[in-house]
Amino acid sequence: MTQRSLNEPVTDPLNDEELAALNAANTGFGQHIGMVITYCSAERLECYLDVKPEHLQVAGIVNGGVYAAIGETLGSAAAIVTSGRPAVGMSNNTDFLRSVSSGRIEAVARPVHIGRSTHLWRVEMTHEGKLVAITTLKLMMMEL
Amino acid sequence: MTQRSLNEPVTDPLNDEELAALNAANTGFGQHIGMVITYCSAERLECYLDVKPEHLQVAGIVNGGVYAAIGETLGSAAAIVTSGRPAVGMSNNTDFLRSVSSGRIEAVARPVHIGRSTHLWRVEMTHEGKLVAITTLKLMMMEL
Amino acid sequence: MTQRSLNEPVTDPLNDEELAALNAANTGFGQHIGMVITYCSAERLECYLDVKPEHLQVAGIVNGGVYAAIGETLGSAAAIVTSGRPAVGMSNNTDFLRSVSSGRIEAVARPVHIGRSTHLWRVEMTHEGKLVAITTLKLMMMEL
Amino acid sequence: MTQRSLNEPVTDPLNDEELAALNAANTGFGQHIGMVITYCSAERLECYLDVKPEHLQVAGIVNGGVYAAIGETLGSAAAIVTSGRPAVGMSNNTDFLRSVSSGRIEAVARPVHIGRSTHLWRVEMTHEGKLVAITTLKLMMMEL
Numbered sequence: 001m002t003q004r005s006l007n008e009p010v011t012d013p014l015n016d017e018e019l020a021a022l023n024a025a026n027t028g029f030g031q032h033i034g035m036v037i038t039y040c041s042a043e044r045l046e047c048y049l050d051v052k053p054e055h056l057q058v059a060g061i062v063n064g065g066v067y068a069a070i071g072e073t074l075g076s077a078a079a080i081v082t083s084g085r086p087a088v089g090m091s092n093n094t095d096f097l098r099s100v101s102s103g104r105i106e107a108v109a110r111p112v113h114i115g116r117s118t119h120l121w122r123v124e125m126t127h128e129g130k131l132v133a134i135t136t137l138k139l140m141m142m143e144l
Numbered sequence: 145m146t147q148r149s150l151n152e153p154v155t156d157p158l159n160d161e162e163l164a165a166l167n168a169a170n171t172g173f174g175q176h177i178g179m180v181i182t183y184c185s186a187e188r189l190e191c192y193l194d195v196k197p198e199h200l201q202v203a204g205i206v207n208g209g210v211y212a213a214i215g216e217t218l219g220s221a222a223a224i225v226t227s228g229r230p231a232v233g234m235s236n237n238t239d240f241l242r243s244v245s246s247g248r249i250e251a252v253a254r255p256v257h258i259g260r261s262t263h264l265w266r267v268e269m270t271h272e273g274k275l276v277a278i279t280t281l282k283l284m285m286m287e288l
Numbered sequence: 289m290t291q292r293s294l295n296e297p298v299t300d301p302l303n304d305e306e307l308a309a310l311n312a313a314n315t316g317f318g319q320h321i322g323m324v325i326t327y328c329s330a331e332r333l334e335c336y337l338d339v340k341p342e343h344l345q346v347a348g349i350v351n352g353g354v355y356a357a358i359g360e361t362l363g364s365a366a367a368i369v370t371s372g373r374p375a376v377g378m379s380n381n382t383d384f385l386r387s388v389s390s391g392r393i394e395a396v397a398r399p400v401h402i403g404r405s406t407h408l409w410r411v412e413m414t415h416e417g418k419l420v421a422i423t424t425l426k427l428m429m430m431e432l
Numbered sequence: 433m434t435q436r437s438l439n440e441p442v443t444d445p446l447n448d449e450e451l452a453a454l455n456a457a458n459t460g461f462g463q464h465i466g467m468v469i470t471y472c473s474a475e476r477l478e479c480y481l482d483v484k485p486e487h488l489q490v491a492g493i494v495n496g497g498v499y500a501a502i503g504e505t506l507g508s509a510a511a512i513v514t515s516g517r518p519a520v521g522m523s524n525n526t527d528f529l530r531s532v533s534s535g536r537i538e539a540v541a542r543p544v545h546i547g548r549s550t551h552l553w554r555v556e557m558t559h560e561g562k563l564v565a566i567t568t569l570k571l572m573m574m575e576l
Contacts, residue, residue, distance in 0.1 A: 025202055026202070027200075028197060028201050029200065029201060029210055032198040032199070053171075054176040056171075057172050057220065058169055058172070063213070063217060065212055065214070065215075068213060068238065069210070073207060076201065090239070091238065091239045092208055092212050094212065094235065094236045095235045096232070096235065
């Protein structure tokens with residue numbers, strides 16, 4: 001199987017080579033915070049982030065901005081790869097449920113609503129199997 | 145004037161030495177994203193962030209997670225320094241209004257509601273004088 | 289089986305008599321908008337609302353405030369009956385996905401996070417099987 | 433001055449006759465909850481609602497859905513009359529700050545962002561001069 005273009009909607013799950021290409025393309029803030037995408041299909045995207053000192057706030061727990069940034073980046077990637085179109089974030093609502101001070105945060109993005117002009121994605125973040133934060137991300141879908 | 149403890153509610157604006165101490169204490173994610181706090185009183189906190197490649201997403205504009213992280217970090221600092229108490233973020237709602245691809249993002253945090261057990265802060269972010277994003281941050285205030 | 293007090297946490301689903309008591313207690317705004325609760329257990333509450341002219345806005349579609357009110361009322365009832373404690377709404381985030389102009393709106397409330405001091409409930413509203421709106425409701429739980 | 437059409441963007445404040453027409457057009461849910469619009473210009477809309485038993489929840493305080501509905505209805509009217517275009521609500525985020533059990537709730541809607549395809553309005557609700565709730569309403573603007 002040859003590598004698919006990321007300008008076409010993803011249908012089957014990406015294979016390892018394609019995931020590597022997606023992570024390599026996820027430069028900038030996604031890379032700066034240390035997010036790694038591990039699964040990508042039209043139904044679901046997954047990533048993880050290993051907590052380091054640079055993710056914490058003064059009290060030694062993960063800064064809420066990290067969860068919002070994971071939700072933003074994974075949800076945006078989800079909208080783009082499943083539609084094959086550019087997308088612009090409109091709003092990011094992140095609820096914080098539990099504190100985390102170390103270890104791995106895992107995130108799963110699932111579509112809530114796939115409209116013609118907007119998408120709504122929910123990104124659930126867990127730590128050791130417990131839900132720690134949820135992002136609801138609304139995006140405006142652009143024409144190619 | 146001797147330096148005030150950050151465990152007491154801020155009343156008068158912080159002086160330069162105190163601001164430097166506040167920025168030095170803002171380690172972790174605030175530092176990692178490059179935020180610099182420039183003003184801090186009970187009525188208002190201000191900061192800026194100079195946009196670099198590490199803040200962008202694939203299309204070359206600032207990743208929405210950066211705005212959410214600025215709102216989270218400045219709003220949390222605001223709740224903590226104005227109350228003299230620890231605070232835990234409950235929810236971060238960030239609306240994105242305009243794209244930015246370079247230059248300086250300036251942010252101002254102002255209190256919307258200062259309750260006994262919760263605070264609500266609004267953080268407005270501008271670029272060249274235009275509003276580009278707004279965070280509404282709800283925090284649970286803890287006892288010392 | 290005798291009727292249980294609504295001051296004790298609901299565990300088994302309410303029976304018909306108990307549901308009738310819950311609806312009779314749902315006076316005020318819940319009644320004013322015409323909401324009827326049809327199922328109530330610790331895992332899930334359900335209700336419906338039949339669209340009438342008084343629910344519409346000027347363009348003839350259901351006013352977004354109706355969805356927010358359903359989410360608020362069902363989610364609050366959910367927090368109260370499943371905890372056996374009073375609850376106060378902190379924030380209601382409602383996303384609108386599709387327009388409805390007539391017929392029945394059905395809603396299901398499910399817990400997202402049940403904490404000691406706060407609850408987060410998600411209320412999904414459907415019309416003819418399609419998702420039309422979602423409310424995320426955050427509540428502060430009070431002591432008896 | 434003859435009465436202006438509500439299909440043209442409002443610039444000067446509406447006069448009494450025009451306000452009466454706007455309230456008469458605000459049928460459906462706005463009327464059902466008892467909202468009265470008292471001021472309307474491009475910079476600001478104002479309304480009030482007198483609290484009655486039908487606005488309360490079981491504990492005798494105003495149901496949070498009432499605030500969300502006021503925010504939705506006033507913010508939508510604001511987007512429509514200031515643009516002269518139809519508008520569809522995308523999301524309604526309402527924060528509850530204080531409880532109200534009787535008297536008058538006053539609301540003011542002000543534009544946060546007036547874009548080509550979306551509007552963001554903030555509706556602040558007060559009771560006896562104190563802020564009790566805030567709605568942030570995002571709308572998609574339609575072509576005529």
